[in-house]
Amino acid sequence: MLRWRMCLGTLVLFLLLLATFLFTLGTFQRLEMELAAKAASSAGSAQDIQLRQTLARVQERLDQVSSVVLVCLIASGLVALLTFRRFGRAVLDPLETIVAQVEAMEHQGFRADIEARAPDELGRLARAINTLAARIRSLLKESGERLATLARGHYALLRALPTPVFLLGADDRLVELNPAAESLLHRLGAGEALPPVLQRLLARARRSGQHVLPERLQDAIYLRAGTDELYFLPRILHLRHPDGTAIAESTLAVVLLDVTRYRWLDGMKTSQLATVSHELKTPLTSIRIMLHLLLERKYGELSPSQHEMLQTAMEDCERLLRTLNNLLDLSRMEAGSEQMILRPLRPEALLESCGQGLREAAAARALDIQVDCAPGLPDVAADEARFPLALANLAANAAKFARHRIRLSARPTEGGVRFLVEDDGPGVSEDYRGRIFERFFRIPGQSQEGVGLGLSIAREIVRAHGGHIAVGSAPEGGAAFHIDLAAAASAAHPGGGKLADSAPDLRQAV
Known part of the structure; x- marks a missing residue:
């Protein structure tokens, strides 16, 4: 001073x-x-x-x-x-x-203090800096201990998980794996190399930059360990910092969910269902033929009451036969034995065909059927026998609940086309949108006839095309179902379908 x-x-x-x-x-x-x-x-x-x-x-x-x-x-x-x-x-x-x-x-990591011998302002400044450094040392120590605790907890969790977990670096080299993953590789006899099917999924995740999160049991990968047949549902996750940058040490995490038992149960259920449906279909066909002969008066005249009873029995038989056919179709699609032949189809023609069939089916109710197709849409890659059935099932579902109007439309999307089926009925509550496509599911309180297979079949057909199906709310109320399909030029079907051109020798497997 x-x-x-x-x-x-x-x-x-x-x-x-x-x-x-x-x-x-x-x-x-x-x-x-x-x-x-x-x-x-x-x-x-x-x-x-x-x-x-x-x-x-x-x-x-x-x-x-x-x-x-x-x-x-x-x-x-x-x-x-x-x-x-x-x-x-x-x-x-x-x-x-x-x-x-x-x-x-x-x-030095704020581990040493500076000299503060002078009694003037500079001395007070030095002492203030030392106080701040001591506080920083305390915070660094606390954060270090917290990080060490979290690291130990994460490591213990990784080791304790019964699910195989693999952490991979940028070159797909294994960085870390838990005991379950080590045991799986040992059973497969693969050393430290991942199975080829997983390597293909990793390459797909690298190319897309997106997580690979299949949901269906049919998407499970098959691995053989000695005499054991194993099915795993893979989850491939990109590991990133909060700012979106990749973590240097490990960029991908692979989690394998063991669904062997569920896949076995699902296969047994599908097989049993197909067997029962087939066994029921044979005598039902005979009953249908006999009812048809009786209605045609091949065995004598019928009184009005007899004709009415036989006609009712015939209608019930037809409905039961349709249900059995749907079950058989659904079983074949879920088992993967239904091959889709994908060829370029015009969205306008698909909508017009669906609209025409809907007008004939809903003529008694005088519903207003609107068809609106945006101009300039690309052709879609679809099976000309199966995909119209998916649209028809959505339209038939809309006809059950529509009060006055059903609207069929198509709009362009990035790389494809979106088909929409909208009605002005009561709509689908958000509580049931996740289950509406399940087999035999019906929204509680509904009185419309049906066993709940049409939407399930539509979903399986769309999935077999590599597309996406969902339900939402229409702008004016009611339900709005939509199907997203890839354009014919960019269709890539992972499920084994085929893309067909007009000439048989130009067919190309996607």
Whole structure:
């Protein structure tokens, strides 16, 4: 504090001397100008001589004063220069030392303090920096302990998971795997290499940059370990920081959910269902033929009541036969034995065909059937026998609940076409949208006939095409079902379907 006051006093003294010099110089210059003017007005007289002598003395005194003041200014300037130089050594040098010590402290992880011996402001600054460094050390220690605890917990969780988990680096090299994954690789006899089917899925995830999260049991991968047949539902996840950048150590995580038992049960259920349906279909066909012969009066005339009873039995038989056929179709599609032949189809033709069939089926109810197809839509890759059935099932479902109107439309999407079937009925509550496509599911409280297979069949057909089906709300109320299909030029079907051209020799498996 004393050095600051000395520097300030020296500066004030220098400024006062400079002001005094300038004031004195100005005063003498004005006096000289006045005397010179008087001398000019009385030139040649005794008074002129006296004024000239006075002017000479004033000039001499001015020179003396100027010399003295100039010497004082030079002296005070030298004093100020020396004072500021000492100030620089006394203040700036310690500041540079503090800065260097702070940088060294940062490189050492704030483990050392800086010197704080001076009692002045610089000493207080150094002590404040030491206090801040101590707080930073405490926070670093707490965060380090917390991170260590989290790391131990994550590692323990990874080791305890009964599900095989693989962590892979950018080059698909195994970085970490848990005991379940080690056991699986040992059973497969693959060493540290992943099975080829998993490597293909990894390549697909790398190309797309998206997670691979299949949901269906039919999407489970098959692995054979000795005499054991294993099915796993793979989950391939991209590991990223919150800002979206990839984690350097491991970029992909592969989680294999063991669905062997579920796949076996599902296969047994599908097989049993197909067997029962087939066994029922044979006698039902015979019953249908006999009812048809009776209605055709091949065995004699029928009374009106007999004809009515036989007609009712025939309708029930037809409905039961349709249900059995649907079950058989669904079983074949779920088992993967139904091959889709994909060929370019025009969305306009698909909608017009569906609309025409819907008008004939809903003629008794006088429903307003609207068909709206956006212009310039690309052809879609679809099976010309199966995909119209999916549209027809959605339209038939809409006809059950529509009050006045059903709207069929098609709109372009990125890389394909979206087909929409909208009605003005009660709609589908969000609570049931996740289950509406399940087999035999019916929304509680509905009185419409049906066993709940049409939407399931539509879903399986769309999935077999590599498309997407969902339900939402129509703009004016009611349900809005939509199907997304890829354009014919960009169709890529992972389920074994075939893309057919107009010429048989140009068929290409997708």
